[in-house]
Amino acid sequence: MKTAVVIGVLLAVLMVSQSYAEIGFYRSTPPIDEASMMIGGDLVFGSFGVLGHFRYGIAKRADLGFKTGFINQSDDTLLDFGADFKYAAMSVKEDYWPIDVSIAGVFDFKHLGEDSSRNNVSGNFFFFGAGAQAGRSFPISGSQSTISPYGALLLGIYHSDVSVRSYPGWDFSGGEGSKFGGLLAFGSEIRFNSKFSSIFELDITFADGSDTSASLGLNYFF
Structure with a gap:
């Protein structure tokens, strides 16, 4: 019994430490035009994943974005969903600044089912x-x-809520907690024409430690 509890705690901690990669949400630069839409997809490397995304221009300088898909980390597949709001605070075209600057608010959610490879860990x-x-x-x-x-x-x-079921009828829920962290991203978008663009992005996420992932995406504007 004690051995099962110890193993469960260790697995929960391991899951918490490895589930932060790929928060990336900047899939167009800067926000798209008002009443315009964009759809696209990304391949994620480092922790392999496939994501689809959608953006809609809700105002002259602001848009909303949504993403969903799957991320594979350490042989586990996590469902990923995210949303963000982006506002163009400064623009080269309209404000005569040397760079475009956008500010954003972000939400990201990942779910790991009980049939994971980590001995019935879910979170x-x-x-x-x-x-x-x-x-x-x-x-x-x-x-x-x-x-x-x-x-x-x-x-x-970052907030995590991890549960471990070591054997039928017994549950351990001790992986809940919050940590301060963030994301540092570097990327480049190539806009081929008014309809298509491609983005490459390198993401470094950090909390207690750090994870690195890269993504390659294709966007269609309409």
Whole structure:
């Protein structure tokens, strides 16, 4: 019995420490135009995953974004859902600043089912945060395309609620807790034309430790 409890606690702690990768939400730079929409998909590397996303321009300088998909970490598959609000605080085109600056609020949720590879470990993982992104678009010579390198910083709270069922009829729920952390992202968007763009992003998430992941995405605007 004591051995089962110890194993359960260790597994819960391990799950908490490895479930923070891939919060990335900056899938267009800067916010898309009012009443415009964007759909796309991402392949995530480091902790392999497939994500779909949707953005809608709700105002002249603001948009809403949603993502959903699956992330695989240490042989476990987690359901991932997220949402964010992004506002263009400063714009090269309209404010004559040397860079575009956006601010954002972010929510991210991951769920691990009981049929995981970690001996009946299940859990929910949340991130609530806010941050800023800065970038600049440059024309690509000889074409109508642009390239937009950017950087982003998010700070917020990670919250986890992990349960372990070591054998039928016995439950342990001791993996609940909150930590301060965030995300540092570097990326670049290539806008091929008015309809298509591609984004590559490197994400470094941090709480007690750090995780690194990269993503490659394709977007369609309409």
